[in-house]
Amino acid sequence: MDIDLVISEYDDFVARREYAEGGEFLKLAAEAARLEGDISSELAISNELIGHCRKNDDREGCFEAIDRTIELIALTDTGNEPSAGTAYINIGTGYTRFGEPKLALTYFKKAEKIYRETLGARDARWGALYNNTATALQDAGEYGEAEKQYLKAAKLMNALDKSDDEAVTYVNMAHLAEVSGGSGERISEYLDRAYYLLGTVREKGAYHAFVCSKCAPSFKHFGDERRAEELNERAEMIYDAIGGK
Numbered sequence: 001m002d003i004d005l006v007i008s009e010y011d012d013f014v015a016r017r018e019y020a021e022g023g024e025f026l027k028l029a030a031e032a033a034r035l036e037g038d039i040s041s042e043l044a045i046s047n048e049l050i051g052h053c054r055k056n057d058d059r060e061g062c063f064e065a066i067d068r069t070i071e072l073i074a075l076t077d078t079g080n081e082p083s084a085g086t087a088y089i090n091i092g093t094g095y096t097r098f099g100e101p102k103l104a105l106t107y108f109k110k111a112e113k114i115y116r117e118t119l120g121a122r123d124a125r126w127g128a129l130y131n132n133t134a135t136a137l138q139d140a141g142e143y144g145e146a147e148k149q150y151l152k153a154a155k156l157m158n159a160l161d162k163s164d165d166e167a168v169t170y171v172n173m174a175h176l177a178e179v180s181g182g183s184g185e186r187i188s189e190y191l192d193r194a195y196y197l198l199g200t201v202r203e204k205g206a207y208h209a210f211v212c213s214k215c216a217p218s219f220k221h222f223g224d225e226r227r228a229e230e231l232n233e234r235a236e237m238i239y240d241a242i243g244g245k
Helices: 003-015 019-036 039-055 059-076 082-097 101-118 125-139 143-159 163-179 184-198 206-221 225-243
Strands: none
Touching: 003 019, 003 039, 003 206, 019 039, 039 059, 039 082, 059 082, 082 101, 082 125, 101 125, 125 143, 125 163, 143 163, 163 184, 163 206, 184 206, 184 225, 206 225
């Protein structure tokens, strides 16, 4: 199976905001890979399904995909490769999303061990680990450790010129400051930084639209209706342009 083509077609569904159709497409592709005995392709698709179900509030589907992904990692003998680390991050993020941050942290530790043995310090994949570990720590009430992880993520994303991802980190830090008793001034500083970074993005495609729409509710939550509306409008313009192609 051409897994790159499968993921590309799924991304097209997401770009058109056809989320339910995209999920069904992934499930059919996973079943086809299973019937063909193509374990490596099924693993990649199952991993993608974790993220899809997480983003679309499908707890049952997410946990099913997690269980299958764990089985497939064992079957493919890839447990010490970077791809397994990425899968463990997806697994942990799924557990965090549905209220299991301590369980999530066990998988982030697995990912960290693999990454330390296989990746350089400036690899972008570390950013996902730092950010998602921070979110789990925050949900577990370990605010100081969460802040350390967010700061590592922001530093790395800045070095790699990944403004979208750095912006998301600062939005996350604003929420951390809120729950940990930080000042309103600090929250405003984080949001200002995030908004500035979103304005520096060079490639304003589907991912940028997704990030803008993801960040907008946080600006609204903190009382900045103007910038929330602007980010939503920016996302809509990008999606409309994609849909019109």
